[in-house]
Amino acid sequence: MYELLATLKGARNAVISTSFSPQARFIAAVGYGDNVYNHRNPDNGIPPVLGLHFEQADRYVLIIGSQKGTLSTLNWDNETKSFEPGLQVPPEGSPHQVLSIDVYQAEVPLGRLARVAVATADNRATVYSLSPFGDLQEIFSSVVENFSLVAARFCKKNRDVYVFELNGGGISLLDAKTGNVKSTHNYGPDPMGTVCLDDSSKFFVACTGKDFEMFRLESIEHVQTFSGEPPIVLFPKVAAYAEDGSVLVVGTDRGHASIFNVSDGDKIQELPYTTTGLVQSVAARFAAEDTTASDLPPRIWQIAKSLLAQ
8 A cells, every 4th residue: 555755845836747757866846837838728738847867977857848839958966956957949930838748768878868759739749869968959850740639658669659649539650760650540549638658668548538548559459447537627637657557546636646456447545635626647656775765765656646726
């Protein structure tokens, strides 16, 4: 059973996106600023935030996308013990929101570059390489025709990129080098409010409204339904695989996160928040025995929940 370790405070507005850094050393949280975050549907949308760790330079990097299409990095400074501004890449042409960010490897091995996939609201998927010293290079940028793009996710087998459609059930696979479409399925779940892949890239889970639906990526064969309660609000909730893909953590709008057994779809546990409301975003990261995170017990799954106040 999961136990509450800490409640982190400090956010002035609603937190609607969370992410663990590799090794579970940091938790990043973003949310509303002065402007309400807007998606294709103004009531939907999650500003993405993601963490990287470069082994070569022992450098932690946060990558944040904005509703105006800007991609920004923040670098951990061991001297100041804070994240300092790094790159800021404005959009080319008209601004379009960053809908999702994904990385090929959150823990970047010695001598390798990070690969970052970004989906934006002009139905564009862009892949960059990022060095530990902040050099960002575009690998490809492709507009997916006749698509209402909601997310781009790396296939961990070969660095190709899956793109998912908000409405219509479309799922396309883009070539890792060129961005050309290698295959397309038009019979995925509809809608797909949010999408997550397991670490093997064999399965994906989509938030379809009331429930979370799990499918095989290659065949789009339905595998499992993780049943939720009728939504109170129509914000898409996030799901995250945990414990080597054996459990699924999902958000709800009932003041708690839920944990399901992937093999049979049964609910294992609810993780309550101190008040009722929308738990829109969840994040999970395994803290190994050699973790550098202070005050974290070894071999504990850290589950982050964020509450969107209503």
